[in-house]
Amino acid sequence: MHDMRRKPLRFTKSLLLYGALILLAIFMMGPFLWILSVSLMPGKNVFSSPPAIFPTFIDFDNYVQVWNYMDFPRYLMNTVIIALMGVVMNIFFSCLTAYPLAVFRFKGRDLIFALLVMTMIIPAAAGMVVNYLTVKALGLMGGFLAVVLPSAVTVFNIFLMRQAFMGMPHELRDSGKVDGASEFRIWLQLSLPIVKPAIAVIGLLEFQGMWNSFLWPMIVLNDTKQYPIASALSFLNGQFAYNFGWIAAGTVISVIPIIIVFLCTQKYYMEGVSGAVKG
Template structure:
């Protein structure tokens, strides 16, 4: 009798998992559909990209598009430009956003909540609204056609400040008190005690900033000359005035998103921990 009950429980467990995982797999495939179609188009040169139904999975594999687009564009130069912009964008964004969030989370002073609410309220302002102001500021500082001019306007974002603030608020106050008792300055406490405690939040911010900097398109076109374009902006060269090769565009796009996929796979553990910590906070 016990064996029959165990078999029924096992069967019920399997059925429940099937009912859960099958819809999740179908939903994941639906979300991956556009990327799979893009990958399929990049691997099938000469294929009609507007054929219906679309080819989600390639029927044959040919890397001609990748070879042609690599020879057509100086990919190494544009990748190097993107690496420079992304590196400084990620590093300084983590430092400045965490420095901004630290007093909002730890210190007690009048008007702290008003300042935080005012920061959150700025999130309703569309990013495009700041393009003219940012351009005038960068131009006044003499930073046109420089990587600094590309990186500077986006170093501090409200979302990153909010994420760091929630992470700092989850750290027990005893950690800071112990640093104070040892005579450490507030800056040293922030760097040596607090920052190591919020590695998941740092990973989340690093991933978001990496994606934003790597995929930066419009702002670099406004600020930089063509020889300093990052990869996303340089892909616009594949678009002709009267015609375009969609296979080349697909291949170039796949090449540009591969680093993002790799970075996400390497940081997904910290990413999930950081997101869950921010929600709980």
């Protein structure tokens, strides 16, 4: 009898909780939903009084016009190349740096890791001048490598991978040594498959960061045809200012690949984040 009384109460609590979460999700998605709505509006003035929030009817004319006006295939290809380069370099260098900090026992290991973590308080803008001078001295200006190299590895990714490697069973490394495997082979063939969720997190975060980068590419790339999609939209913003529907349509097009990548890797993303927190 007592259990039957508690069931309606549990149902009410669950209903309120899920209702609150749905409202919070709608609130967080509000700006994107508004951009999506504006991109489907056939009119040019979306800031009229009162402002139009929902389109009166769905029209993809903004997408067609902005796709024909901008060379989207070129900008998308530039962005894909930059994002893939950044993802590969970050995964490789983060795993290669984090593995000895998590597995090896040597003097000064904790000090080195502490110094790395301390650098996270330095704002990214503070190193922009140094990065520019370094890229220029290496003769990389005007190439995609100049965009990727300054962020080829980040301390956060090293921290995340170190936590993942620390959760790896010690018996796995011992068994590799017994079989005569080198340390590099143990890292490559035994350790990396164990930390795939953390690698997926790094891949997703770096893909998103590289995809949305716009200021640094505009500094180091000389040819506007080499711009990634975010820089191209910002560069052409002045030409699109008279038609905000075009800007909204271009923004939605640039966001779609990130959504697809997240949907494909969200399982590993949640596993990797939870594993890092537990570690």
